Amino acid sequence: MLLQEKRLLNAQATYDDSLCWFRRDLRLDDHAALYHALEQSRRVHCIFLFDSEILDPLARSDKRVAFLWQCVRALSEKLQESGGALQILHGRAPVEIPRFAHGIGAQAVFCNRDYDPAAIERDAAVALELKEKGIAFHDFKDQVIFERNEILAKTGRPYTVFTAYKNAWLAKLEKSPPPIYLTGKHLSSLAPCAPSPVPSLESLGFESSQPDFPAGMSGAEALFSDFLERMENYHALRDFPAAEGTSRLSPHLRFGTLSTRRMAFAAHHRKGPGAQAFLSELVWRDFYQMILYHHPQLAAGRAYKPEFEHLAFENDPAKFNAWREGKTGYPLVDAAMRQLDLTGYMHNRLRMVTASFLVKDLHVDWRWGERHFADKLLDFDFASNNGGWQWVASTGSDSQPWFRIFNPVTQSRRFDPKGAFIRRHLPELSACPDKWIHAPWLMPEEARSKIDYPEPIVDHAIARRKTLEIYKLNDEISASP
Numbered sequence: 001m002l003l004q005e006k007r008l009l010n011a012q013a014t015y016d017d018s019l020c021w022f023r024r025d026l027r028l029d030d031h032a033a034l035y036h037a038l039e040q041s042r043r044v045h046c047i048f049l050f051d052s053e054i055l056d057p058l059a060r061s062d063k064r065v066a067f068l069w070q071c072v073r074a075l076s077e078k079l080q081e082s083g084g085a086l087q088i089l090h091g092r093a094p095v096e097i098p099r100f101a102h103g104i105g106a107q108a109v110f111c112n113r114d115y116d117p118a119a120i121e122r123d124a125a126v127a128l129e130l131k132e133k134g135i136a137f138h139d140f141k142d143q144v145i146f147e148r149n150e151i152l153a154k155t156g157r158p159y160t161v162f163t164a165y166k167n168a169w170l171a172k173l174e175k176s177p178p179p180i181y182l183t184g185k186h187l188s189s190l191a192p193c194a195p196s197p198v199p200s201l202e203s204l205g206f207e208s209s210q211p212d213f214p215a216g217m218s219g220a221e222a223l224f225s226d227f228l229e230r231m232e233n234y235h236a237l238r239d240f241p242a243a244e245g246t247s248r249l250s251p252h253l254r255f256g257t258l259s260t261r262r263m264a265f266a267a268h269h270r271k272g273p274g275a276q277a278f279l280s281e282l283v284w285r286d287f288y289q290m291i292l293y294h295h296p297q298l299a300a301g302r303a304y305k306p307e308f309e310h311l312a313f314e315n316d317p318a319k320f321n322a323w324r325e326g327k328t329g330y331p332l333v334d335a336a337m338r339q340l341d342l343t344g345y346m347h348n349r350l351r352m353v354t355a356s357f358l359v360k361d362l363h364v365d366w367r368w369g370e371r372h373f374a375d376k377l378l379d380f381d382f383a384s385n386n387g388g389w390q391w392v393a394s395t396g397s398d399s400q401p402w403f404r405i406f407n408p409v410t411q412s413r414r415f416d417p418k419g420a421f422i423r424r425h426l427p428e429l430s431a432c433p434d435k436w437i438h439a440p441w442l443m444p445e446e447a448r449s450k451i452d453y454p455e456p457i458v459d460h461a462i463a464r465r466k467t468l469e470i471y472k473l474n475d476e477i478s479a480s481p
């Protein structure tokens with residue numbers, strides 16, 4: 001536990017009124033900021049801000065906003081059942097949060113930390129405004145297990161290699177696990193005021209839509225209890241997109257409708273190979289948050305490895321559009337891109353395959369793909385998205401070597417052997433025999449003419465050679481004095 005957190009827990013001073021500002025932590029149980037606010041205050045007022053600086057640049061039909069809206073509504077209902085209320089604000093955080101806090105006479109604002117450089121800047125601006133009004137600002141670790149400088153190499157510097165980080169992370173989890181915050185015992189300190197109505201999506205400027213994904217705390221609980229039954233097979237099934245192999249909990253981790261600690265402890269206590277593999281994925285999540293915290297330049301579009309900053313990508317807009325629309329002629333890539341467009345979700349194996357295809361087959365800058373995923377993914381999280389893209393593009397920390405290039409057909413044969421996932425998302429290939437489902441251009445002419453599916457946009461073997469040239473040339477240039 002950090003010193004600031006310990007000091008607060010032990011402090012005698014109690015606030016009469018405080019605010020708990022919910023952000024990417026839309027739940028009541030095991031919630032660090034809420035727990036501390038309840039412990040330290042006579043009355044805790046709960047708020048959620050529809051942040052115009054985040055929402056204004058988004059497309060008007062963004063699936064995430066619909067998902068977020070459902071989560072906020074569920075939080076509001078849960079708070080009412082628990083004797084409290086959610087007040088909902090809309091606008092810029094450095095203006096609205098201090099104004100509201102001052103308006104209700106709060107002496108402190110409690111929230112959970114966010115490691116995105118823009119969020120760090122926003123919180124610093126809010127804290128400053130609050131300070132000018134004589135209101136305290138307390139933030140806590142909540143969305144990750146270990147943060148910032150909690151896991152450092154022996155040199156005192158942040159880790160750059162995942163396996164070493166993971167070993168240190170697991171050792172620390174064993175030795176000093178983070179606490180579970182039992183908020184339930186203190187809910188009587190929730191301020192019993194009238195809740196704000198949740199503004200409609202239309203009034204926030206967005207198209208009304210129903211997310212195609214179980215939302216809110218109850219959606220998270222349902223997915224989590226289903227996954228607990230399957231966790232022991234996670235290691236064996238996690239790479240097969242047609243199987244029920246992974247948890248699909250990423251949007252809930254993103255919006256904090258489920259506690260990361262609960263998930264990590266559930267895996268840690270089970271020990272088997274499935275649980276260990278799952279815990280390892282949660283470590284990747286912390287790893288990328290730690291990398292972003294120590295390298296805020298990533299948020300400005302920088303490559304983690306500066307020597308790969310200026311790769312000579314082709315950036316052909318026609319190829320990029322074919323990729324976005326799922327019309328590259330490579331069935332696994334296209335099925336994955338259609339899944340993303342339709343549902344806002346994409347399986348991890350397919351994120352690797354599609355990202356690799358964009359960068360190393362179509363020679364489009366990874367930042368273009370990163371931006372597209374950022375616009376589409378329900379679970380979009382800057383740190384994990386940037387980490388994933390830079391891993392694939394070989395520009396990131398502990399990323400795959402540049403000469404490793406996924407073959408989209410081999411990946412398809414290996415991870416979707418019967419083409420079940422492909423057929424689910426590409427109805428035009430539903431009648432295609434298993435033999436050709438991974439590479440329909442190999443079908444005899446007569447059968448092929450009956451299928452309305454594009455020819456491959458590039459020849460993988462040629463594209464691969466070109467990628468090797470691009471990266472090799474870059475290596476030579478950066479090695480030259």
Ligand SMILES: Cc1cc2nc3c(=O)[nH]c(=O)nc-3n(C[C@H](O)[C@H](O)[C@H](O)COP(=O)(O)OP(=O)(O)OC[C@H]3O[C@@H](n4cnc5c(N)ncnc54)[C@H](O)[C@@H]3O)c2cc1C
Pocket residue numbers: 238246247248249250251253254281282284285288346347348349351352355373377379380381382384385386387388389392
């Ligand atoms: C190019 C690319 C972009 C990605 N963008 C995102 C993103 O924006 N948001 C996001 O949450 N994940 C991202 N990932 C990581 C991963 O693909 C998703 O977390 C995972 O597919 C979510 O599905 P799940 O919940 O079923 O995962 P599970 O396999 O059930 O894993 C459990 C949890 O562990 C975390 N996790 C799993 N794999 C990773 C990983 N490689 N890196 C970081 N965390 C991981 C997630 O929080 C996930 O929910 C990206 C990966 C790649 C290759």
